[in-house]
Amino acid sequence: MKTILNTEGQDLLFRNARSHSDWQDKPVDDGLLRQVYDLAKMGPTSANMCPLRTIFVKSREAKERLKPALHAGNVNKVMTAPVTAIFGMDIRFYEKLPQLFPHADARSWFKDLPEPVLEYIALRNSSLQGAYLMLAARSLGLDCGPMSGFDNAKVDAEFFAGTTIKSNFICALGYGDASKLHPRSPRLTFEEACQVV
Numbered sequence: 270m271k272t273i274l275n276t277e278g279q280d281l282l283f284r285n286a287r288s289h290s291d292w293q294d295k296p297v298d299d300g301l302l303r304q305v306y307d308l309a310k311m312g313p314t315s316a317n318m319c320p321l322r323t324i325f326v327k328s329r330e331a332k333e334r335l336k337p338a339l340h341a342g343n344v345n346k347v348m349t350a351p352v353t354a355i356f357g358m359d360i361r362f363y364e365k366l367p368q369l370f371p372h373a374d375a376r377s378w379f380k381d382l383p384e385p386v387l388e389y390i391a392l393r394n395s396s397l398q399g400a401y402l403m404l405a406a407r408s409l410g411l412d413c414g415p416m417s418g419f420d421n422a423k424v425d426a427e428f429f430a431g432t433t434i435k436s437n438f439i440c441a442l443g444y445g446d447a448s449k450l451h452p453r454s455p456r457l458t459f460e461e462a463c464q465v466v
């Protein structure tokens with residue numbers, strides 16, 4: 270029989286996991302970030318394209334570079350977090366398909382598609398990968414604070430200039446201060462959000 274995640278594991282990933290804005294003064298080791306990535310990278314993407322490109326913003330200097338792009342409400346969240354991941358997406362993801370999907374000429378399926386279509390595909394798949402990374406982080410005891418409240422163009426100019434990478438969303442990582450959380454907001458029930466046809 271296949272092993273399934275026990276209730277404690279489900280709680281860690283979902284029921285007790287919250288989006289954090291306030292952080293304990295506890296550092297996150299680079300080795301842990303590597304472990305997080307090494308789990309998250311195994312999640313599926315279309316044709317195994319893996320478009321996510323992540324910059325872990327950790328130093329004071331790097332945080333200062335990110336700060337001007339942040340919406341006012343997110344500045345403190347990022348500046349006090351031990352790490353904030355910038356989740357970027359490589360719009361020319363297909364250049365890596367000979368390596369990532371070696372059993373077929375998958376590069377040819379994508380390389381001539383119009384830019385907006387490439388961006389749409391990269392957005393879908395890098396968003397999935399960002400979500401895998403958040404679940405991987407939670408599975409290793411970290412808390413997450415995902416944010417889209419920032420100026421993407423400014424982040425792209427500061428962190429991805431001269432590349433084919435564009436920012437998707439950012440996510441603070443660390444050990445959250447649960448005492449500062451507001452009560453959990455409701456979710457849609459199965460009946461409200463799903464159909465079995």
Ligand SMILES: Cc1cc2nc3c(=O)[nH]c(=O)nc-3n(C[C@H](O)[C@H](O)[C@H](O)COP(=O)(O)O)c2cc1C
Nearest residue numbers: 286287288289290343415416417418419438453454
């Ligand atoms: C893609 C994304 C963007 C978000 N953007 C922001 C943001 O800019 N600022 C913020 O404070 N929270 C942001 N959030 C946090 C959400 O409000 C939060 O995940 C949601 O209310 C659920 O909260 P919970 O995980 O504690 O239940 C974002 C979450 C996601 C997934």
